[in-house]
Amino acid sequence: MRAFSVFSVPPNLSDADRLRRRHMLARLGLAWLIMMQVMMFAFPGYLRQRPMSAEDLNFLDHAIFYMNWISLLLTLPVVAYCAWPIWVGALRRIRKATVSMDVPVALGLIVAFIPSTYATITGRGEVYFESVSMFIAFLLTARYFEFCAQQTINTQTLSLEKSRLALTHYADRVAVWFTLAQVFLAFVVAAIWYSYAPDRAVPIMVAMFVISCPCAMAMAVPMATAAARARASSQTDKINLLDIQEATARIARQNLYGSMLWHLLMMPLAAIGLIQPWLAAITMLASSLAVVANSWRLTRPGGLDGKGHSGINIATG
Secondary structure, three states: OOOOOOOOOOOOOOHHHHHHHHHHHHHHHHHHHHHHHHHHHHHHHHOOOOOOOHHHHHHHHHHHHHHHHHHHHHHHHHHHHHOHHHHHHHHHHHHOOOOOOHHHHHHHHHHHHHHHHHHHHHOOOOOOHHHHHHHHHHHHHHHHHHHHHHHHHHOOOOOOHHHHHHHHHHHHHHHHHHHHHHHHHHHHHHHHHHHHOHHHHHHHHHHHHHHOOOHHHHHHHHHHHHHHHHHHOOOOOOOOHHHHHHHHHHHHHHHHHHHHHHHHHHHHHHHOOOOOHHHHHHHHHHHHHHHHHHHHHHHOOOOOOOOOOOOOOOOOO
């Protein structure tokens, strides 16, 4: 099979798309760099629950106060620059009175960043700057996977376009409404927690918002189609186009429904307070990487096996 990478820059890519790709990579790199620094400065806060003398506790509180301010200053460019496409996309949709995946993602960033900023200024309460930076870094990672896959798809003449459009339309419709339902649930659960344990309401709501991010669902179709493109470009075997279309539809459905199942499993755990915001961000990245791994099974020998026609054939519209 000819060497193929979803990260390879297509030779006939336009200058505008190349520039967009570079900007996306710059935002991704900066987000990861700052995320690691913010996580380091957040470490003293994890030590506060350990037993210690009053003098040590007072010293630790002073350290946490200054670390929180440093974390705030570091997180600002991540929120303002790295997450800029998210804000633009959300505002564009709000102005048109429509909803896209950017809207709940932007809302999740707001409910995590603003309370953290207030807690830093007042010196009271918990901060979630490490969760915010992790959320943005992992989200941009997932979107970079999706973007590279989409560019690879769009620059090919392979006649999988009809299947891809039908799959994308179906997945986007399901993902948006599924995400909105999770956002509504996060507000309801936060309101319930606020009535009984106000100090736990915000971290639980933040964790639920992070889990509700539809990164893996958004990658379901682009990654499956990019993997199909890689398999179709094989020079060692001849594959029927119909087989590729059916396998791509099957893998895309697995990605989409598997991601939805992950959300359904994680949301109750977050709702009862068993998942912290930073852990929610890690599980979000893990689900996205699972979509990548499942999609790339199409490139292996036997990856087209297991074809079937059960259920609704969303590949042909």
